[in-house]
Amino acid sequence: MDNSSLSAPAVGAEETVHAIKPHISCKWAENFYDGLLAVILLAELVVLFVNVVIRACGGHSFAWANEVAVMALSAMAFIGGAIAYERGQHISVRLLLDRLTAKWKANIEALGCLLVLTMAVIGLYLSFPILASAWEDYTPLLQLRKAWVFMPFTIGMVLIISFSVKRVMRYRARAIITACVILAVAAAVWYLAQSLTGPWNGSGGLLLAIAFMFAAVAVGVPIGFVLPLVAYAYIYSSQTALVDAVPISMQNGISGFIMLAIPFFILAGNIMTEGGLGMPLAKWVLSLVGHLRGGLMHVVVVSMFVFSGISGSKVADVAAVGTTMRGMLKDAGYKKSEITAVLAGSAIMGETIPPSLPLLIVASISTLSVGALFVAGILPAVLMAGCLMVLIYFRARMKGWEKGGKALWSNRAKQTLIAFPALMVPIVLVIGIAGGIATPTEVSSFAVVYAIAVSMLIYRGMGFRDLGKALGHAGTASGMILFIISAGSAFSWTLTIADLPSYILAFLNELGGSAFAFQVFTIVALVIMGGLLEGLPALLIFTPLLMPLAIQFGIDPIQYAIVQIFSMGMGSFLPPFGIGFFVACSVGESSMEEATPKLLPYIAILFVGLVALTFVPWFSLVVPHMLHLH
Numbered sequence: 001m002d003n004s005s006l007s008a009p010a011v012g013a014e015e016t017v018h019a020i021k022p023h024i025s026c027k028w029a030e031n032f033y034d035g036l037l038a039v040i041l042l043a044e045l046v047v048l049f050v051n052v053v054i055r056a057c058g059g060h061s062f063a064w065a066n067e068v069a070v071m072a073l074s075a076m077a078f079i080g081g082a083i084a085y086e087r088g089q090h091i092s093v094r095l096l097l098d099r100l101t102a103k104w105k106a107n108i109e110a111l112g113c114l115l116v117l118t119m120a121v122i123g124l125y126l127s128f129p130i131l132a133s134a135w136e137d138y139t140p141l142l143q144l145r146k147a148w149v150f151m152p153f154t155i156g157m158v159l160i161i162s163f164s165v166k167r168v169m170r171y172r173a174r175a176i177i178t179a180c181v182i183l184a185v186a187a188a189v190w191y192l193a194q195s196l197t198g199p200w201n202g203s204g205g206l207l208l209a210i211a212f213m214f215a216a217v218a219v220g221v222p223i224g225f226v227l228p229l230v231a232y233a234y235i236y237s238s239q240t241a242l243v244d245a246v247p248i249s250m251q252n253g254i255s256g257f258i259m260l261a262i263p264f265f266i267l268a269g270n271i272m273t274e275g276g277l278g279m280p281l282a283k284w285v286l287s288l289v290g291h292l293r294g295g296l297m298h299v300v301v302v303s304m305f306v307f308s309g310i311s312g313s314k315v316a317d318v319a320a321v322g323t324t325m326r327g328m329l330k331d332a333g334y335k336k337s338e339i340t341a342v343l344a345g346s347a348i349m350g351e352t353i354p355p356s357l358p359l360l361i362v363a364s365i366s367t368l369s370v371g372a373l374f375v376a377g378i379l380p381a382v383l384m385a386g387c388l389m390v391l392i393y394f395r396a397r398m399k400g401w402e403k404g405g406k407a408l409w410s411n412r413a414k415q416t417l418i419a420f421p422a423l424m425v426p427i428v429l430v431i432g433i434a435g436g437i438a439t440p441t442e443v444s445s446f447a448v449v450y451a452i453a454v455s456m457l458i459y460r461g462m463g464f465r466d467l468g469k470a471l472g473h474a475g476t477a478s479g480m481i482l483f484i485i486s487a488g489s490a491f492s493w494t495l496t497i498a499d500l501p502s503y504i505l506a507f508l509n510e511l512g513g514s515a516f517a518f519q520v521f522t523i524v525a526l527v528i529m530g531g532l533l534e535g536l537p538a539l540l541i542f543t544p545l546l547m548p549l550a551i552q553f554g555i556d557p558i559q560y561a562i563v564q565i566f567s568m569g570m571g572s573f574l575p576p577f578g579i580g581f582f583v584a585c586s587v588g589e590s591s592m593e594e595a596t597p598k599l600l601p602y603i604a605i606l607f608v609g610l611v612a613l614t615f616v617p618w619f620s621l622v623v624p625h626m627l628h629l630h
Helices: 027-058 065-086 102-134 147-168 173-197 202-218 223-238 245-253 257-274 278-289 295-311 314-331 336-352 357-364 370-376 378-399 409-434 440-458 464-497 500-510 515-533 535-552 557-572 579-588 592-615 618-626
Strands: none
Touching: 027 065, 027 257, 027 440, 027 464, 065 147, 065 257, 065 464, 102 147, 102 173, 102 223, 102 245, 147 245, 173 223, 202 223, 202 500, 202 515, 223 245, 223 464, 223 535, 245 464, 257 357, 257 409, 257 440, 257 464, 278 295, 278 314, 278 409, 295 314, 295 336, 295 378, 314 336, 314 579, 336 357, 336 378, 336 557, 336 579, 336 592, 357 370, 357 535, 357 557, 370 378, 370 409, 370 557, 370 618, 378 557, 378 592, 378 618, 409 440, 464 500, 464 535, 500 515, 500 535, 515 535, 515 557, 515 592, 535 557, 557 579, 557 592, 557 618, 579 592, 592 618
8 A cells, every 4th residue: 555556457456456356237337437436536626726726826715625625535435435346446355265165255255245234234324313413514614514525425335235235146045145144143142242241342352353353354355344344343342432433433534635635646647657658757767777787677666666756556656667567578588476576576665755645644644744754755765776776786697687788868868858747747746745835635636637738738648538537447546545544544543442552552561662662563563464454554544553652752753654654565565465466466467476486585675675764764854854844
């Protein structure tokens, strides 16, 4: 999460990865949604890019840009998140659901729709008094009523209600009645038990809330809707806070100016992927390492490394590199299962290559510097890539994989020249952010404009119609990601007031209370949670909880963030639950059963690399120290 899951539908993985297939039947509605999100994203892009240009030329800037950004983020998160639900683009786990009989599968899917409907109804009900209160306050600069900032939440809940009702009505009456009965009985038992026993606070209430979360995720309810629903249930049952704190926390979770870099990085990645960058990069890498034994597999690893620095999304990386290299790999005689395994392992390796969405999100929910995190993630990614390439070398010798001819230096120079415009994207991003030249959001807006210019003028792989589609798709993908960030923020806040950190600390004290035990606990917990919840939600939930504990144990927060990201990334690509692994299987055209044995050696070598990163902080901290960023 990578680098969460931004374009799975584009690689044909929605049936495996997502809860329900897209069901927008009206073409005008689809165009309207795309147009709305495209206008929001384009308007914010223009404001921020012009702001950067004006500041660079005259030293002035738009003081009100932050207020516009918050409103744009709110609209993309809640309206875009609702549209992503209608299109089946929200992350969910269907492994158990897909193994049910057709009858019970329909019953449980209908129940999942009802749970989403319940979450939205509660959110809508709670939003009205918040809107009424915000109507009396004004933003400092534009003097707009603050209710307009929160209004997208209300609109989003209305849309989710309409979409979930529409989905429920697709099922037969028997499935709907069965789902309603199950939900009504469960709600009645919960209400009566809570009434008889009093508030469910303490460890008992926390365990019930976590059990509810895993049960809802296991039956295929999208994770972004499970988290606020569980937060509502726990706060109401425990009476530890007012329930309307959940929607307020969801709004606050995406109100940071830095969050606007997320849709811009997604948009830049989409534009450059659709703009024809995959093949020039692959040919460039092939000219550099194609002569090694198992050269095409080395090309996959290096291409994933390079493309991670451009797209910011591990799913986009897998889709772009996998579809570009798949034909060449098949022609060279590689098995689909081996291709899938290398793709999945390489995606894990790319978790911390800037512009990494996990790095950006960790910075946004902590006090860590984006620039320091960006440069800290480069050497660990190099270490992981080296581990993979060493394993590929030995497997190539054992299995007799191909060895290509060494490219002439003239050909390497030619391919470097062709790929150079694309390679400039990560260089500009790192220099701009780490050098303090501009904020991450401003640099990301420049990256989008640069990506448009490169794709349309140099590689000529994109026209204006394609650009419009890219804007709409980026708006939907951003809405899904931002909605999950919003939900994760509310759920993490709920776990904090439930005092989960103290329970974790008590558990660690039982294990000796050392930094070593805490690091081992982090790896195990995030690998498991990354597989069960997908990487991004796991990171959003556990970073605010565990980062303060890491500091207490004397662990450097920058190094700890890198360990967290790689741990959750490994979990998201770990069979049988890892959602990223399903995406890799779809791109590699292999089944999970065939690819799993091939993946295990790559997981093992990456785990060795993860242990080295965990207990040798030098890998994560040497570059930030050299650049005086830490």
